[in-house]
Amino acid sequence: MDILHNLYAILGLAPEAKQEEIRDAYRVLARRFHPDANRNEGADVLFRDIATAYEILGDPTQRVRYDAQRIRSAEVNEPNYFSLRVTPSKRVLPTLDEPQVFYLLVEIVPMREVTKQGRHSTPLNLVLVLDRSTSMRGARLDKVKIAARQIIDQLGPKDILSVVAFSDRADVLIEAGPVTDPAELRATVSIMRANGGTEIYHGLAAGIEQCRKHAGPHMVNHVILLTDGRTFGDEERSLALAKEAAKEGIGISAMGIGDEWNDVFLDALAAASGGTSAYINSPAAVVRFLNDRVRSLGEAFVERLQLTVAPDADVTLESAFKLHPTPQPLATSPQPIPVGTLEKKRPSAVLLQLQMPPSDKEHFRTVVRLDVTGDVLAANRMGYKVISDISVEVAHNPEQEEPPSVILDALGKLTLYRMQQKAEQALQQGDAANATRRLENLATRLLAAGQEELAQIAKEEARRVSQTRTFSEEGRKGLKFGTRMLLALPQPGGDSGA
Amino acid sequence: MKTCPYCAHNNREGVFFCEECGHPFVGDQEAVLATTRLIQQEAAGANRVAWGTAHFHQNARLVVRVREHPEALVFHLQDELLIGRADPQMNSQPDLDLMPYGAVEQGVSRRHAKIQRIDETLMLVDLESTNGTYLNGQRLLPNQPRMLRDGDEVRLGQLVLHVFFS
Numbered sequence: 116m117d118i119l120h121n122l123y124a125i126l127g128l129a130p131e132a133k134q135e136e137i138r139d140a141y142r143v144l145a146r147r148f149h150p151d152a153n154r155n156e157g158a159d160v161l162f163r164d165i166a167t168a169y170e171i172l173g174d175p176t177q178r179v180r181y182d183a184q185r186i187r188s189a190e191v192n193e194p195n196y197f198s199l200r201v202t203p204s205k206r207v208l209p210t211l212d213e214p215q216v217f218y219l220l221v222e223i224v225p226m227r228e229v230t231k232q233g234r235h236s237t238p239l240n241l242v243l244v245l246d247r248s249t250s251m252r253g254a255r256l257d258k259v260k261i262a263a264r265q266i267i268d269q270l271g272p273k274d275i276l277s278v279v280a281f282s283d284r285a286d287v288l289i290e291a292g293p294v295t296d297p298a299e300l301r302a303t304v305s306i307m308r309a310n311g312g313t314e315i316y317h318g319l320a321a322g323i324e325q326c327r328k329h330a331g332p333h334m335v336n337h338v339i340l341l342t343d344g345r346t347f348g349d350e351e352r353s354l355a356l357a358k359e360a361a362k363e364g365i366g367i368s369a370m371g372i373g374d375e376w377n378d379v380f381l382d383a384l385a386a387a388s389g390g391t392s393a394y395i396n397s398p399a400a401v402v403r404f405l406n407d408r409v410r411s412l413g414e415a416f417v418e419r420l421q422l423t424v425a426p427d428a429d430v431t432l433e434s435a436f437k438l439h440p441t442p443q444p445l446a447t448s449p450q451p452i453p454v455g456t457l458e459k460k461r462p463s464a465v466l467l468q469l470q471m472p473p474s475d476k477e478h479f480r481t482v483v484r485l486d487v488t489g490d491v492l493a494a495n496r497m498g499y500k501v502i503s504d505i506s507v508e509v510a511h512n513p514e515q516e517e518p519p520s521v522i523l524d525a526l527g528k529l530t531l532y533r534m535q536q537k538a539e540q541a542l543q544q545g546d547a548a549n550a551t552r553r554l555e556n557l558a559t560r561l562l563a564a565g566q567e568e569l570a571q572i573a574k575e576e577a578r579r580v581s582q583t584r585t586f587s588e589e590g591r592k593g594l595k596f597g598t599r600m601l602l603a604l605p606q607p608g609g610d611s612g613a
Numbered sequence: 614m615k616t617c618p619y620c621a622h623n624n625r626e627g628v629f630f631c632e633e634c635g636h637p638f639v640g641d642q643e644a645v646l647a648t649t650r651l652i653q654q655e656a657a658g659a660n661r662v663a664w665g666t667a668h669f670h671q672n673a674r675l676v677v678r679v680r681e682h683p684e685a686l687v688f689h690l691q692d693e694l695l696i697g698r699a700d701p702q703m704n705s706q707p708d709l710d711l712m713p714y715g716a717v718e719q720g721v722s723r724r725h726a727k728i729q730r731i732d733e734t735l736m737l738v739d740l741e742s743t744n745g746t747y748l749n750g751q752r753l754l755p756n757q758p759r760m761l762r763d764g765d766e767v768r769l770g771q772l773v774l775h776v777f778f779s
Binding site: 128131199200208209215216217218479482503504507517527531533556557559560 | 625626633635637747751
């Protein structure tokens, strides 16, 4: 294991801990997370760290060696680069003879005084992979060109840029290199012509290839894919490629214009690295979306953030949803879960839904251990790790408490997104009546939340589904990404510590 | 079990919105329905329900309540406040002595934790206590300061405190 990992923190101890305290701490953790006792995937991942920490610290000879190394390394005086702030949905859970749901809002907060030191923006190693198939002709391609030219102007000689245009083949318009002559690069982008079909794999492969040339741990290595078409037969290969790239530290964001593209596929493509996927419903919005994405990457403080969620043996992780900086559903398996980039000024936030077991005993209990690891770019610190153990009190008839408004707000909106997803699932299973009812409910809730435009779409889709048993692509994507974007509204809180 | 009054779906305890139809279960129905509006009001300072802010202004006082005890303990915080239990034999005299609140039975150490004032924020630090210090359920690593907010719950071993800024 990397010497820079704080083995004491993994066991939850101070470096002055006595040998028997180390043994006791290990025993408690082994009971919680050993794979024989705990079937949760994240527990298995974290137990490996715990076992390694005990192997070294539990052996006085090895511990002396580790301590000496640790004191020599910078880690002893290392600042906190980021911290975790966890807000539970309840402070006290009631004793119950049935399972109950428990939410945790996990905020990854950049520490202000550390982010201040690196004033200059983070160098980007950016590749734009742009769809130039026939369907892009006209306004779409024009806006893409404008966006690309603006991005070129945002970048400087420290940044690396490459532009790949693809249809059923891929052309590297701009070879990966520093942005020293923006005028020439802008001119190169302008000559892009629309022609051919859409095969994402070719574009993606060429883009990742370009990104690899300059990829390094101290940079933000990112591929932004923009498409308006559905790719056929190469989805599996594209996903495999995205996963491989993620392992090498290359992130992918995927943006779809119009109604044709496969949103499930683009979601999965972005999820492999914790990137972002977005729906751009009009050509005019292309410029803003692309610029925002690049600006956000330039604000990167920590890259390649990964979250491991290790619930106690009797607790299960049901879902994870990233709320900030961009709303994105997360897969709970495999673990660790990629969460992408932490910006300098904005916390990243993930909402976890857990199921707690029935309990008739009043006690304090541990619930979950969270582990967040990432590369701190400005400080050149790879694999910085923060661990947090969460526990809760269980009591008979606890006092009624008002749930924290941050959680309530996020859940209210997440519920809307899920209702839309369930309507889609119902229709896929051929249950149009169920889908219609869900869409009608969604319209009611959207209206109540003051989202009249989305409510209108939901109502229209409900009517369409009941009559024709299909969604319109535009309406379906509009609802999916519209309800998702509700979660992006500014949220109070998120101060960083001193 | 929570049966939705709107669609009769049986939800598990702990959910705030019906998993079937999205109907809200908590608080003032109208306010919750328009959670976005609620948050906006809050941001404007009209109706703050969140668990507090971190700002501890110059003349602020720290109010501590031990759970199940009505009296408020008020402190004018200078640099720091040591929390633990008094033990004359060990020459231990913390600023906030929890002996009257069953400190021994609840697992409070002599030097358990401290609250540090740094500019206009307060930081909670666990002092390598035997049974741990928890901030809103999150266990603190020894000697690693964490920011306190108005209304936070602090647990020392099994003893629960609530802190308020006034």
